[in-house]
Amino acid sequence: MLSRKGLIPDDFLLTRLAEDVLQPKFKAVQRKARFVAKNGTCNVAHTNIREQGRFLQDVFTTLVDLKWLHTLVIFTMSFLCSWFLFGMIWWLIAFAHGDLDQQKEDFVPCVTDIHSFSSAFLFSIEVQVTIGFGGRMITDECVSAIIILLVQNIVGLVINAIMLGCIFMKTAQAKRRAETLIFSKHAVITLRNGKLCFMVRIGDLRKSMIISATVRMQVVRKTTTNEGEIVPLDQIDIHMDNPVGTNGIFLVSPLVISHVIDKNSPLYELSAFDLQNDNIEVIVVLEGVVETTGITTQARTSYLSDEILWGKRFVPAVNEEDGIYSVDYSKFGNTAKVPTPVCSAKQLEEGGGMALFKLQESTHPKASVRRRRVKQSSLSQDNPTQQSTGQEEDQAQSTVQSTDLLTQAEI
Numbered sequence: 001m002l003s004r005k006g007l008i009p010d011d012f013l014l015t016r017l018a019e020d021v022l023q024p025k026f027k028a029v030q031r032k033a034r035f036v037a038k039n040g041t042c043n044v045a046h047t048n049i050r051e052q053g054r055f056l057q058d059v060f061t062t063l064v065d066l067k068w069l070h071t072l073v074i075f076t077m078s079f080l081c082s083w084f085l086f087g088m089i090w091w092l093i094a095f096a097h098g099d100l101d102q103q104k105e106d107f108v109p110c111v112t113d114i115h116s117f118s119s120a121f122l123f124s125i126e127v128q129v130t131i132g133f134g135g136r137m138i139t140d141e142c143v144s145a146i147i148i149l150l151v152q153n154i155v156g157l158v159i160n161a162i163m164l165g166c167i168f169m170k171t172a173q174a175k176r177r178a179e180t181l182i183f184s185k186h187a188v189i190t191l192r193n194g195k196l197c198f199m200v201r202i203g204d205l206r207k208s209m210i211i212s213a214t215v216r217m218q219v220v221r222k223t224t225t226n227e228g229e230i231v232p233l234d235q236i237d238i239h240m241d242n243p244v245g246t247n248g249i250f251l252v253s254p255l256v257i258s259h260v261i262d263k264n265s266p267l268y269e270l271s272a273f274d275l276q277n278d279n280i281e282v283i284v285v286l287e288g289v290v291e292t293t294g295i296t297t298q299a300r301t302s303y304l305s306d307e308i309l310w311g312k313r314f315v316p317a318v319n320e321e322d323g324i325y326s327v328d329y330s331k332f333g334n335t336a337k338v339p340t341p342v343c344s345a346k347q348l349e350e351g352g353g354m355a356l357f358k359l360q361e362s363t364h365p366k367a368s369v370r371r372r373r374v375k376q377s378s379l380s381q382d383n384p385t386q387q388s389t390g391q392e393e394d395q396a397q398s399t400v401q402s403t404d405l406l407t408q409a410e411i
Contacts, residue, residue, distance in 0.1 A: 035220045035233060036283050040178065040300035063166045064173075071170060075163045082159060083128060086152045087121035093145050094120060110142035128156040177290050180205040181299035184333045187282060189261075189275075190313045191338070196261045196345045198238075200284055200303070201314050203254035203332060210297070213251045213288035215240060217259060219266045220281045220302075236266045238282070253318050253327050257284070261345040272310040272342040280305055311340035 034043050063071060090111060094100055099109035100116070113136045114120050123136045127149060138145055184201040191197070204210060217238035223231045238259050249255055261267045270278065287298040312335040319326050341348055 034302055034304065035281055036300050036302040038301055040298075060162065060166065063162075064169045068170070071166065075167065078159050078163060079128075082152075082155060083121065083124050086128065086148070086155075087117065087124035089148055090114065090123055090145075091117045091120035093142060093148065097142055108139055108141045110145040111138050112136055124152070127152050172293060172295065175297075177206075177293075177295075177297045178299040181210070181286055181297075182332070183284060183286075183299075183301040184314065185307070186333065186335065187303040187308045188312045188314065188335055189267075189272075189308060189310050190340050192258060192260075192313075196340075196348065198259040198261060198267060198282070198308075199256050199314065201254055201256050201317075201332065202251070202284075202286055203327075203329070204251050205329075208291045210251050210286075210288035211291055213249050213286065215249060215257050216285045216287075217257075218283045218285075220283060221266075221279065235283075238265065238267075251286075251288070253325065254329075254332060256314055263346075265345070267345070269344050269346050271344040271347065274344070275305055275308060275310060278305060282308070309335060310342065311337060313338050 036042055063074065066074070091114070093110050094114045097110045098107075099111065099114055111120075111123060114123060119136065126132055126136065138149055140146070182203050182205060187198060187200045189196060189198050192199070202215065217240065219236045219238060220233055221236075223234040225231065240257060240259060249257075259265065259267075261270075270280075282303045283300065284302070285298060285300050287296065289295070290297050315331050315334045315336050317328050317331040317334075319328065343351070
C-alpha cells in the first residue's frame with residue numbers, strides 16, 4: 001500500500017523481502033552448564049530439603065536473605081498485626097471494665113475516650129509508635145492496663161530493632177560493592193618469563209580501596225578416582241604467582257593475575273587442542289574488606305573452555321600522563337596475539353623447553369629462502385658454470401622443504 005502511494009520506493013520493499021525470506025538458521029551448540037555464572041551467582045538449586053524448620057532457627061538471616069518484596073511485606077505485616085493484636089486487648093480491657101457502656105460523671109475508665117474497637121485500635125497505634133494526640137490516655141484505675149502498656153512498649157521496641165536492622169543489612173550488603181569489581185571477559189594462556197601461564201585481569205572502578213584483597217582460583221571439572229568413583233564437581237585449587245608468598249594484592253589499578261602452569265598445576269597436561277575439547281571451568285574469587293563500611297565483600301566469575309584464549313596476552317591499560325597514572329578501561333579486556341607453543345606445559349618441558357621453541361621460531365622457511373637467494377646471486381657473479389648446479393640444489397632443497405611442510409600439515 002505504501003509503495004503504491006509513492007511513499008516508499010518499490011526496490012526498498014523488494015530488498016527487505018529478499019532479506020527476510022532467506023535467513024540461514026544455525027543450531028545453538030550445547031555448552032557445559034556453568035557452576036558459577038559470569039556475574040558471580042552460583043548455578044546450584046537446592047531441592048528435597050526436608051528440615052525446613054532449620055531456617056526459622058535463624059530468623060534474622062532468613063529475613064535478610066529474602067527478596068525485597070517479601071521483606072517489605074513482612075515489615076508491614078509485623079507492625080499491622082501487633083497494632084491489631086494490642087488493639088483487641090485494649091478493647092477487651094475496656095469491655096471488661098465497662099468503659100464502653102454509658103458512663104456516669106464520676107466514672108473513671110481504664111483508658112479515656114475508648115468507645116469502640118476503632119478507638120482502641122487507634123490507641124494501640126499511639127502507644128506503640130509514641131504519637132500521643134492527647135485525646136486518649138491511660139489512668140491508674142486498672143493494673144492490667146498498666147501491664148499491657150509495658151508489654152506493648154517492649155514488643156514494639158523489639159519489632160523496630162529487628163525490622164530496621166534487617167532493612168539496614170539489606171541496603172548495606174557487600175554484594176552492591178562487588179558490582180564495581182570487574183573481571184576480564186576472557187582469560188588467556190601465554191608465555192611469561194619462559195613458562196606457560198594462565199592469566200586474568202581484574203580491576204576496581206571505585207576510588208575507595210578494597211583492604212586486604214585476596215584472589216583465589218579453582219578448576220572445576222568432572223573427574224574419576226582410581227576406584228571408579230565419579231566426582232561431578234571436583235574443585236582443585238590453583239596457586240597464584242605472587243613473590244610475597246600469599247594471594248594478597250594491592251588493587252589500585254587493574255592487575256593481571258598470573259598462574260604458572262607447572263607440575264603442581266591441574267592445567268599441566270592441557271594443550272591448545274585439549275582446551276577446546278575438555279569441559280573445564282576456572283573460577284576466580286576476589287574478596288576483601290570494603291574501606292568505607294568495613295564489611296567483607298566477594299566478587300566471583302568463571303571461565304569456560306571457549307572463554308580461555310590460547311596464545312594471547314592483555315594489552316597495557318595504564319599510562320603515565322602529566323605525572324599521573326591514567327587507566328584506560330576501554331582496553332581492559334583487549335588482547336594481542338603473541339607467539340606461543342600449542343603443546344601442553346608437560347610436552348614443552350619434556351621436549352626441550354623454550355630453547356627448542358625459540359630454535360623453531362628462528363628456523364622459519366622465509367629466512368632460509370632469503371639466505372639461498374643471496375647465496376645464489378653471489379655464485380652467479382663468481383662462476384657462471386656453477387649457477388646451474390646451484391639452481392639444481394636449490395630446487396631439490398625446496399622440494400624436500402615442501403614435502404616436509406605437507407607432512408606437518410597432514411599431521
